[in-house]
Amino acid sequence: MKVWVIICAALALSACVERKPATVAFSVEEAAFIKKTGTTTITGHAFRTKPSGVVVNAAGEVIRLIPATAYARERFENLYGKRKYIPHREYPRDDNPDPAYGEYTRTTKAESNGRFIFQNVAPGTYFLTTQIIWGDEDALFREGGSVYDSVTVTGKETEALHVILSGS
Numbered sequence: 001m002k003v004w005v006i007i008c009a010a011l012a013l014s015a016c017v018e019r020k021p022a023t024v025a026f027s028v029e030e031a032a033f034i035k036k037t038g039t040t041t042i043t044g045h046a047f048r049t050k051p052s053g054v055v056v057n058a059a060g061e062v063i064r065l066i067p068a069t070a071y072a073r074e075r076f077e078n079l080y081g082k083r084k085y086i087p088h089r090e091y092p093r094d095d096n097p098d099p100a101y102g103e104y105t106r107t108t109k110a111e112s113n114g115r116f117i118f119q120n121v122a123p124g125t126y127f128l129t130t131q132i133i134w135g136d137e138d139a140l141f142r143e144g145g146s147v148y149d150s151v152t153v154t155g156k157e158t159e160a161l162h163v164i165l166s167g168s
Contacts (some may be wrong), residue, residue, distance in 0.1 A: 023103040024070045026098035031067040034104050038122030040153045046165035047114045048085075048132040048144050056144065057114030058132045058165070065106040065118050068125040070148060071098070076127055080148065085167025088133055123155035128163055 042065070046058035066072050073096065080086055110116045110130065129148035135141070147167035 003083060014062055017057075024074045026071040026101050027069060028100055030069040030071075031101075031104035033122050033124040034065070034067045034106060034126075036122035038153065038155055040117040040121045040123075040132050040155060040157045041160040042121055042126075042128070042151060042153070042163060043160045044116050044128065044163035044165060045114050046110050046116060046130045046132060046147065048147065050134075050143070055096055056132055056134050057112070058110040058116075058130050059112045059152065061110050061130045061132065062107050063110055063116045063118075063128060063130045063165070065121070066129065067104060067126040068127050071101065072127060075101075076148065079146075083167070084149055085147050086141050089145075090132070109144060113142050117160075121131065121153050125150060125152045128165055 044063070046061065046063060047055050049055050079092065106118060108116050108118055114132075127148050127150050129146060131143050131144065131146045133144040135143045145167070147165045149163050149165055151161055151163050153161065
């Protein structure tokens, strides 16, 4: 039994992803557009599909709207690479973003059906991200992970922009 616990612990630690050091500093000026009031609405649905085909909604999860600055682009590239999903087991354990980064992010919570909305969004390019995790909270390994997508707001939209956050 002890050997099994040691093997599981080693596997868990080996799955931890270390972030590459940041090469781009966070710029308040570059992110300032998120603080402006716009006229665009972004709606969306956040979910993951289990291998069995069952859909798990991001019920009650925080959805983040992040200005796609050079700093954010580097963070997302380091975390996700070319994917739009990262499994929970691959989350970096040493993630310490610039404190101002969070101040230039808008958040909302997904409804029980995984739907969310951001209103009065100013023109700019944004990342939207959340996590969809399932399984027993006390389990050694939980399933699901973090998903993201991007959207560009022109300010000329006459209808809401719709984003699917599923990691596909």
